[in-house]
Amino acid sequence: MGKPRPSAPTISEVAAAAGVGRATAARTLGGYGYVSAEMRDRVLAAADELGYRTNQLARSVSTGVSHTIGVVVADISNPFFGGVALGISEVASARGFDALVLSTAEHLDEEISAVNVLVDKRVDGIILSSAACAADSTAHLQLPNEQGIPLVLLDRLIPGLDLDAVVIDNRAAARHATSELIRAGHTRIGFIWGPPVAGRIEYRRELVEAARRNLWSDGERLAGYLDALDDAALPLDLDHVMLGEKTEARAYEAVTRMIALDAAPTAFFCTETDALTGTLHALRDAGLSIPQQVSIIGFDDSSWAAVMNPPLTMVRQPMLELGRQAAELLLSRIDAAGEASHAVQRELAAEFVERASVAPASDRR
Secondary structure, eight states: OOOOOOOOOOHHHHHHHHTSOHHHHHHHHHTOSOOOHHHHHHHHHHHHHHTOOOOHHHHHHHHSOOOEEEEEESOTTSHHHHHHHHHHHHHHHHTTOEEEEEEOTTOHHHHHHHHHHHHHTTOSEEEEOOOOOSGGGOGGGHHHHHTTOOEEEESOOOTTOOOEEEEEOHHHHHHHHHHHHHHTTOOOEEEEOOOOOSSOOOSHHHHHHHHHTSOHHHHHHHHHHHHHHHHTTOOOOGGGBOOSOOSHHHHHHHHHHHTTSTTOOSEEEEOSHHHHHHHHHHHHHTTOOTTTTOEEEEESOOHHHHTSSSOOEEEEOOHHHHHHHHHHHHHHHHHHTTOOOOOOEEEEOOEEEOOSSOOSOOOOO
16 A cells, blocks of 8 residues: 555645744735735745645635636637637736636537536636527526626627627628639639538528528628629529538538539638538549649638648638637626626637639639
8 A cells, every 4th residue: 555645735834834823824825815025925935845735716715716717619629729729828827817728519518518617616707619509599608697707709709699709700701712712713612611401402591591590600701702702793503502510521522512513613612620621632532633623712721721732722810819809808807897898899800811722713614
């Protein structure tokens, strides 16, 4: 049998080593109340010598402040959310806050569980990239409000809900990207991906309505694509819009179907990383060269896009800045300690990064 683990030093032991009262040691180590500079130095020196570590949960109970913020993202493995989390962490750390990051895989039930966990851990605020598509799916967000925990939406708005938020102008970004393909002479442009609906959509209004029932950011990107078609007086071909489950495998299937059409797309606009990789795999397996035979633009620029052959033209989201501004907004709410004010919604611009995956249209038929 191994040796029993030594117990951690207590506040009383730190107080005895510093030659001060327990209350003074508790105030110093808990970061609340007045303690003279001399007493503070003695307590901290004794704590360091003994190897004392503050019990953050106990401290949060006694002071109401945990110096921790919760971050709930859809998929931490996605480079976009990784970049956003880094921006949040930079700002939080500079202010002495830890960031606790939870990933939901775009599942609303996982999001509800994550929010409950963060409230139970007494975080001081929450940044949330929500899978909710409408206000009637957000009952779980009442809990932070009831507990006085400020919440900032990240990357996605929730229609009908008036909350602080930091997003990008998805519609303008998608409009610009699609317009660049049209400017290169493309009139048949595949959109990967559209709303995850089952079955076939017959009319544009059905497509728009389906998009409204799904994630706000996805709907905005579809709206930008439609705007660009309208700007150029081009008709919408519903066979050129991917529907169904939003996965790389489904994108592969959709693109494979589209390039077999008599009026096949000569270009593709891919609005997510998995949509882009699925499209690239489908074009490669079909033996189609980029950009000689098919042009392509992706969303969420990353280092690998620049080293592809050819390098890919991309929409670059300001990932770090999104995270930084979300953290700054949340910390300002924490500092305000519950003061009532109107919701703040910040909208950042995306950057269009032109590389070599777009060329003048060439009809393969």
